Amino acid sequence: MSYGQLLRCTQGVLRELKQHPAPQFQALRVTDLPTEILDNIVDLASPAQSKMLSCTCHILNDICQRHIFRTWRMKLHVFNLDHSTVDLPTLACLSRKDLERSAKFIVNNPRISHRVQKLVLADEWWVSRRAHPHENNPFTLGMGFYKSFMQIFASVLKSATNLHTLVLCSLELSLDFMRRVSEIPTLYTVELHFCHIPRAVRRKFSSDATFNCPQISNLRIYMDSSFQETHSRWYSLLLCSCLRTLSVIQFGMGPFPTPEQLFWKKCRLQNLERLSLDNTGVNDLVPLTKFLSRNSAAIRLTHFKLHVD
Known part of the structure; x- marks a missing residue:
């Protein structure tokens, strides 16, 4: 049996034990097992089990920390307003303090920040603000608040030196923030969930060819027809020209x-190989197909998926 076959058999046994936990092991000896097998064990463990295993020895601590901190989520969260007697601006400041504590933990621990491979940044206040379109929107926050809020996210981006995947949810993407994203050499996958690219940033993408992210090879864009600000996401293609x-x-x-x-x-x-369009309307399909037919964009295309509900 080859080493690769041994790893696949071990992973199959571990997966079967997770789905059908019998018999109940009283002891598990993992002395001198290859790192790949230990990785499989930890990968099938829950976060609580991974934390418990990390307390056993230095080897498992290193492996478990890699799994625990592989994905790091940060969000400006909205409290339960139905049971709150505090005004919204104060709640927003409290939420920002929670975000600052999370950012300081990553920034002040380089050994942990280096393990972060996927970073999820979200703004739940922006989602609530979209749900109240009237003028006196209680969820509207000042520009100064959002400037400091995005600076917190930028500090985490700078400290995550091994970042592979960046997920941005309901954010307004400023020029400084996108410049920080373009400076991450290890980044190759970006997901934009209902984000907004302001007009000034779109003009910068269109006019400055040097403002680019050639290292990004995978891009996922999510838009909502109900909210016009999410339609600007097309312009992220100008930033990621080597997709x-x-x-x-x-x-x-x-x-x-x-x-x-x-x-x-x-x-x-020109480097596009795989294209997937989900619920894309005719108004978007027509100019996109014209673009693909008139340019060399489709010359390397090997996979095309079109899904419409």
Whole structure:
């Protein structure tokens, strides 16, 4: 039996034991096992079990920390307002303090920040603000608040020196923040969930060819037809000109506005290999197909998926 076959058999046994936990082991001896097998054991463990295993010895501590901190989530969360007697601005400040504590933990521990491979950044206040479109929106926060809030996220991006995947949820992507993203050499996958790219940033993407992220090869874009600010996500293609995989997922029943003609003139996707379109309407399909047919963007295309509910 080859070493690879041994690893596959071990992983199969571990998976079977997780699904059907019998017999109940009284002792588990993992002395001198290869790191790959220990990785499989920890990968099938729950977060609580991983924390328990990390307290046993230095070898398991190192492996468990790699699994525990592989994905790090940070969000500006909204408290349960139904049971709160505190005003919204104060709640927002409390939420930002929680975010600061989470950021300081990563920034002040380089050994842990180096283990972060996937970073999820989310703003739940922006989601609540979209749900209250009237002028006196209680969830509207000042520009100063959001500037410091995005600076917290930027500090974490700088400290995560081994970051592979970045997930941005309901964020307004400023120019400084996107410049920080472009400076991450290890980043190759980005997901944009209902984010907003302001007009000034879109103009920068269109006019400055040097403002680019050539290291990003995978991009997933999520848009909502109910919220116009999410339609600007198309412009992220100008930032990621060396994409190999592109997925566009659209939600809602209404039509999506077509990007400006200047966008299609500036768009370059010569390395695109896999394209997936989910619930994409005709208004978006027509200019996209014209772009693919008139340019060399589809010359390397090997996989195409179109899904419509």
